[in-house]
Amino acid sequence: MGVQLIALILAVVLVLAGYSAVARQYVKSQATQFMDVMLSVREYTSRKVNPIIAPINAVSDEAFLPAAVPSYSATKVFEYLKLNHAYEDFQYREASLNPTSPADLADDEEAILIRRFMDDPSLKELSGSLKTSSDHHQYFVAKPIRLSKESCLVCHSTPERAPRSQLRVYGRKGGFGWKVGDVVGAQIVTLPEDAGLPAPSRFALLLVAAIGGLSVAVILFVNKVFSRVILRPLFGVMCMLNGEDMNEVLGKRPDEFGFIARRIKDLRDQHLE
Numbered sequence: 001m002g003v004q005l006i007a008l009i010l011a012v013v014l015v016l017a018g019y020s021a022v023a024r025q026y027v028k029s030q031a032t033q034f035m036d037v038m039l040s041v042r043e044y045t046s047r048k049v050n051p052i053i054a055p056i057n058a059v060s061d062e063a064f065l066p067a068a069v070p071s072y073s074a075t076k077v078f079e080y081l082k083l084n085h086a087y088e089d090f091q092y093r094e095a096s097l098n099p100t101s102p103a104d105l106a107d108d109e110e111a112i113l114i115r116r117f118m119d120d121p122s123l124k125e126l127s128g129s130l131k132t133s134s135d136h137h138q139y140f141v142a143k144p145i146r147l148s149k150e151s152c153l154v155c156h157s158t159p160e161r162a163p164r165s166q167l168r169v170y171g172r173k174g175g176f177g178w179k180v181g182d183v184v185g186a187q188i189v190t191l192p193e194d195a196g197l198p199a200p201s202r203f204a205l206l207l208v209a210a211i212g213g214l215s216v217a218v219i220l221f222v223n224k225v226f227s228r229v230i231l232r233p234l235f236g237v238m239c240m241l242n243g244e245d246m247n248e249v250l251g252k253r254p255d256e257f258g259f260i261a262r263r264i265k266d267l268r269d270q271h272l273e
Helices: 002-059 070-081 108-119 150-156 164-170 199-241 248-252 256-272
Strands: 091-095 126-131 137-146 183-192
Touching: 002 070, 002 137, 002 150, 002 183, 070 091, 091 108, 108 126, 108 137, 108 183
Parallel strands: none
Antiparallel strands: 091 183, 126 137, 137 183
């Protein structure tokens, strides 16, 4: 009975471990792909949109046009993606310790990630689990936002260089003092670790379950054979050593157990004579 219990426990552990591995790999893949989309939006904005709109912002005394800012474009694209049911569990943030917009101010968890990027310039990505205030575990992928272009300093070096339209919208306190090469924030994609699995992953999960079931069947079969071939005759020999008579089946066995049983019987008969 103990072997069956061990087999059942091993099967449950195998299935749960397989499920966890498949689910986590799927979630990681989804988060990474989503991050790639946001990076592409930022790059397109930086190369194609900013050169058109930035000169307008520089001379305009009217409303600031934020579409020139890569982080703004990525955030807005994300808002539209969230309208799609497939992305409703995703969260996307471009957080900073010194943001232009107060809405982008990093919380405590985000600040830890940003400081890790700041402390290690070679660090390109972080990923793992985050525990939210509602005790739900979220999987995250984070990449550093590094100031790489001199043109960005127009808006982020000093308030005196910034467009008047920008100052009118965001004020003179946040988003200044940045330098080329600085890590000024982090892109962070999060989604629940228990996000639903798609059909291919369900197939993989079923495969893991099948392997687990097969493992149980093999262990139970081996246990039955071991019990029949080893345990039962060994128990019979032990009973004979304790004074019990040799049973008929054990006496007819052609293997070592049968030989030992017959020898015990002969020795016992000789002793009685």
